[in-house]
Amino acid sequence: MTWLITGGAGYIGAHVVRAMTGAGEQAVVYDDLSTGIAERVPADVPLVTGSTLDAERVAHTLADHEVTGVVHLAAKKQVGESVALPLHYYRENVEGLRVLLEAVTTAGVPSFVFSSSAAVYGMPDVPLVTERTPCAPMSPYGETKLAGEWLVRATGRATGLSTACLRYFNVAGAASPELADTGVFNIVPMVFEKLTEDAAPRIFGDDYDTPDGTCVRDYIHVADLAEAHVAAARTLQSSPGRELTVNIGRGEGVSVREMIDHINAVTGHDRPPTVTPRRPGDPARVVASADLAATELGWKAKHDVRDMITSAWEGWLRLHPQAARG
Numbered sequence: 001m002t003w004l005i006t007g008g009a010g011y012i013g014a015h016v017v018r019a020m021t022g023a024g025e026q027a028v029v030y031d032d033l034s035t036g037i038a039e040r041v042p043a044d045v046p047l048v049t050g051s052t053l054d055a056e057r058v059a060h061t062l063a064d065h066e067v068t069g070v071v072h073l074a075a076k077k078q079v080g081e082s083v084a085l086p087l088h089y090y091r092e093n094v095e096g097l098r099v100l101l102e103a104v105t106t107a108g109v110p111s112f113v114f115s116s117s118a119a120v121y122g123m124p125d126v127p128l129v130t131e132r133t134p135c136a137p138m139s140p141y142g143e144t145k146l147a148g149e150w151l152v153r154a155t156g157r158a159t160g161l162s163t164a165c166l167r168y169f170n171v172a173g174a175a176s177p178e179l180a181d182t183g184v185f186n187i188v189p190m191v192f193e194k195l196t197e198d199a200a201p202r203i204f205g206d207d208y209d210t211p212d213g214t215c216v217r218d219y220i221h222v223a224d225l226a227e228a229h230v231a232a233a234r235t236l237q238s239s240p241g242r243e244l245t246v247n248i249g250r251g252e253g254v255s256v257r258e259m260i261d262h263i264n265a266v267t268g269h270d271r272p273p274t275v276t277p278r279r280p281g282d283p284a285r286v287v288a289s290a291d292l293a294a295t296e297l298g299w300k301a302k303h304d305v306r307d308m309i310t311s312a313w314e315g316w317l318r319l320h321p322q323a324a325r326g
C-alpha cells in the first residue's frame, strides 16, 4: 500500500514515516513545512509541500501517488497558543481535516488513521482513562482533536472509510538524535533547557492529590507511538469498514518529581528542582488504560521513561553541546 503521511516532516510524523517504510509500506509525505523540517523526510520518500486546506493539491497528490491509505498528523499542537488563537486552530485542525476527508472519500481511499490526543479527556477524574471515559476537552486544541474524531467517525459511517483515531498520551524521546523534538513545549525539553542554563528545573505545583503531590502523566516513547500507527494501518487494511478509537499510552503513571529525578540521573546534572505555583489547567493525573490497544491493535509499548529521556538527551546535545556534563 501507499500511505500519505500528512505532517510527515514533523517530530512524530518523521518517526511514523520510518516505522511505516521499515514495515515494508510505501510512503509519501505531505507537509506545509510551517513547523516541519524537509531534511527529516528520508531521501527515498517523496515530499509534497502543501497545506491540507489546499483541496486541489491534496486531490492531485492522492491521484499522482495512487494513495491507498492516509495517516493524518498535520496539525497545530500547542495548548497555550490554541487559547490565544482558537480560530486558527479550528481552521488548521478541523477545516484542514474536513478538506482532506472530502478528497480522501472522493478518491475512494479506503483507510484513514487520525492523530488524536489525550487532550480530548480534559481533566479525567479516574485512575486509568479508558476510551469510554467521557471527553471534556479543556482547550481549543483539545476541542479541535475531539471535533476531528467526530468528523472522522461520521465520514467512516457514511462512506465505509475504515478509520482509526489514536489518542496519544505524553510523547517523548527519539528513535535517533537527528529526529529529536526541536520544540521546547513539554516537560523533558523544558527541564533540559533549565539544566543547560545551569538553572533549577521547575515543578509546576506540588500540592496535587497524588502520591508525591506533583502531576502524574503517562509518557510514551515516540518510536513506540510510531509502531502503533503501523499496527493501526495493518488492522484497517485487514478489516474494511472498521472504526477504532484507541488510547496510545503505557498504562503507567510517572510524576513530575520522578521525571526530574530520572532526567538528573541520565544527564549527570544534579540540580534540585524548585516548586512554583500550579500551571493553570493542568490535571492532577492522566494515565491511559492501554488494554484496548493491546486487544484491538496487538500493540504494546516497549520503551520505558529512561529510554525516552536518554534518547531525547542525545538529540538535545546535538543542538546544545554546551549542556554536556563532565
Ligand SMILES: O=c1ccn([C@@H]2O[C@H](COP(=O)(O)OP(=O)(O)O[C@H]3O[C@H](CO)[C@@H](O)[C@H](O)[C@H]3O)[C@@H](O)[C@H]2O)c(=O)[nH]1
Residues within 6 Å of the ligand: 077, 078, 079, 117, 118, 119, 168, 169, 170, 171, 185, 186, 187, 188, 190, 191, 201, 202, 203, 204, 205, 215, 216, 217, 256, 279, 282, 286
Ligand atoms: O518545566 C516543567 C514542565 C512541565 N511540568 C509539568 O509536567 C507535566 C507534563 O507537562 P507537559 O509536558 O507540558 O505535558 P501536558 O501538559 O500533560 O500536555 C501534553 O500532553 C497532552 C496529552 O496528554 C497533549 O495534549 C499536549 O499537547 C501535551 O503538551 C504537567 O503536570 C506540567 O505542569 C513541570 O512541572 N515543569
